[in-house]
Amino acid sequence: MKKKVILVDMDDTLENFTEAWVDYANRRFGTSVAPEEITDWDPSVHFEGVSHDEMYDLILEDDFYYTLKPLEDAAHYLKKIMDAGHEVLIVTSTQHQVVPIKMEQVLFRFFPFLTWDQVIVTSRKQMLRGDILIDDAPHNHIGGDYEKILITAPHNRHFDAEAHGMIRVDNWEEIYREVMRIAEEMCPL
Numbered sequence: 001m002k003k004k005v006i007l008v009d010m011d012d013t014l015e016n017f018t019e020a021w022v023d024y025a026n027r028r029f030g031t032s033v034a035p036e037e038i039t040d041w042d043p044s045v046h047f048e049g050v051s052h053d054e055m056y057d058l059i060l061e062d063d064f065y066y067t068l069k070p071l072e073d074a075a076h077y078l079k080k081i082m083d084a085g086h087e088v089l090i091v092t093s094t095q096h097q098v099v100p101i102k103m104e105q106v107l108f109r110f111f112p113f114l115t116w117d118q119v120i121v122t123s124r125k126q127m128l129r130g131d132i133l134i135d136d137a138p139h140n141h142i143g144g145d146y147e148k149i150l151i152t153a154p155h156n157r158h159f160d161a162e163a164h165g166m167i168r169v170d171n172w173e174e175i176y177r178e179v180m181r182i183a184e185e186m187c188p189l
């Protein structure tokens with residue numbers, strides 16, 4: 001099997017971004033929105049009386065990044081993909097203000113086997129060259145020249161992944177299985 005380049009998103013792919021953001025906003029605004037209620041890419045529409053800017057200002061606060069947790073088994077299976085010989089690159093559209101805190105308190109804290117030279121910060125993922133993208137955001141897959149694995153998140157539950165040429169998965173065990181299957185199909189032994 002030839003080594004593949006696997007592009008991996010951070011928010012809601014490696015860690016529980018939406019869940020943590022909703023919890024953080026509930027504490028700040030005294031609301032009680034459940035993460036499962038978030039069906040829109042912009043969560044502020046689910047918080048009555050909270051503006052878009054108030055909602056997005058929260059994720060520019062360093063303190064927010066101490067509340068994030070990795071998705072179940074994400075580290076285990078990401079490491080297995082690397083151990084199988086594939087090159088893993090983390091691709092994130094993180095805002096420039098919080099790159100250091102997010103890398104230290106989230107990426108390298110929960111995924112200590114990753115290094116900074118495996119990280120690409122961009123909101124234009126379609127410009128990247130890779131064999132597979134793992135991402136919860138349909139807009140990062142559409143138009144990209146890579147195999148598309150869409151991990152389920154509250155905001156994309158109603159998106160028709162198959163109709164857009166994407167493979168929907170619900171967890172990291174499924175991600176691992178799909179990456180291995182796609183890699184075999186691209187270059188059989």
Ligand SMILES: [Mg+2]
Pocket residue numbers: 009010011012013135136137
């Ligand atoms: Mg994401």
